[in-house]
Amino acid sequence: MTTKLGHLAEMADGHRSPEVEFLLTQGHERHFKIGEHLITEGETTDYFYDILDGTVALARNGRDGRRQILSFMSARQFLGAASTPNYPNLATALTQVTAISYPRSALEKALATTPGFASEFRVVLTRILESAHDHVYTIGQRSAVERVASFLLYLRANQARFSPDGPREKSNHVELPMTRLDIADFLGLTIETVSRAFSSLKKSEVISFKDSHSCDILNIDRVRNLGGRDDFTDNRGSSYD
């Protein structure tokens, strides 16, 4: 078996062009230890990443210590969309992370010359936007327990969709590689509130923990009722289901 090529290479597969070939040659596998930054705030947007393995938190920091995590990203997700010459956000490895870095210039050239590739890329970008909209709804409208339930569905969907070996069936086991603080900063809550929400879900036997970073969903309907897109006829194939 050859070395892993990542999702970008996979996407490029149907859309060969010299510029895409060149882009792929420019990819370099990089490894990050827990706590290391893939991207720092203010850094130039010269590189972007295709994550192969591990989990990354993309966060925005306020100077007064406030922090909002914008997304958790894992295998087969792209990190580094930007319209400006400097990144406004911070990307931190929550686990050991393997990612391929590509020079943005090579990406831009590949996109500018290979329309089919650009189209796929645009779809990915649109999905990221839709996920951000889900996030806005969750934070803006849902209560603490609902947010936590919603978060479990988010992780579950992502673990299925962005599994290292490609999409697979959703399982009722959810890994939480992040700390309670990370979860709190993602959901706009405090660690205590997150902890209490988990406890409450445990007590009502909706979920159970093997340890604090590994959770089983015992009653998926109940979780969906709380955090799911009960909002719609949920056939849009997007997140949180």
Next chain:
Amino acid sequence: MTTKLGHLAEMADGHRSPEVEFLLTQGHERHFKIGEHLITEGETTDYFYDILDGTVALARNGRDGRRQILSFMSARQFLGAASTPNYPNLATALTQVTAISYPRSALEKALATTPGFASEFRVVLTRILESAHDHVYTIGQRSAVERVASFLLYLRANQARFSPDGPREKSNHVELPMTRLDIADFLGLTIETVSRAFSSLKKSEVISFKDSHSCDILNIDRVRNLGGRDDFTDNRGSSYD
């Protein structure tokens, strides 16, 4: 002077191709009255819009009556990014709205054949994503008064950037074409809390109202301090400044 062509036509200007020309011929000017929907929940994504005039609210509705407004859109903004065959959201005219509708198929073809056009479009999409991230930060981390201050900066920046006749200087006068309920649903608050936040800002002489939908910023530094991206060295040219 010719009829208005919209932002899309403007963007296409440097990137002529038969498919772009065709796309432009497919645009139809449409008018919407207050309360009319440009897009309804679940509707097929066959059309997308280039707004010429007026203000539109893009919202997601929960079945229990909860509603989250995802963005307010006005002249020179695009409505209708979607990765799926059905729109998950609802777009409602808050004022009289004039917009050009384009068939998505023609847009896709133009994007697929005209890389320069596709690149500009991708930048626009990325900006929308960054704006959604700002929104997540605001709702997740800021207090009620801060959210309202942030909202004023958001409107102010949008009114400058998306003025019908192209970008202009920011003014300290802000029009609020939406109701308090719309503002509340955008910020994840209630109408009462929004109203109280405005009152508080009035009392401290940070802003003043001509009437309830027209506001002057008296102390922009104070507003920036509360709601602005004091968070960063604010040179990323994005929203909320």
Next chain:
DNA sequence: CGTAGTTTTGAGGCTTATCAACAGCCGTGG
């Protein structure tokens, strides 16, 4: 001038944040 809709203001209650203590887990070092 009266009615309907929106906005503001007030009083009280609930959810979540804050502050604080404690429990569990691990690596280090005695």
Next chain:
DNA sequence: CCACGGCTGTTGATAAGCCTCAAAACTACG
């Protein structure tokens, strides 16, 4: 081996901020 400190997570008590309910003020419009 156990003792220790540091870190993360849980639980409890209290307080703050926002929501809910209610009513009054203002606006628009017939």
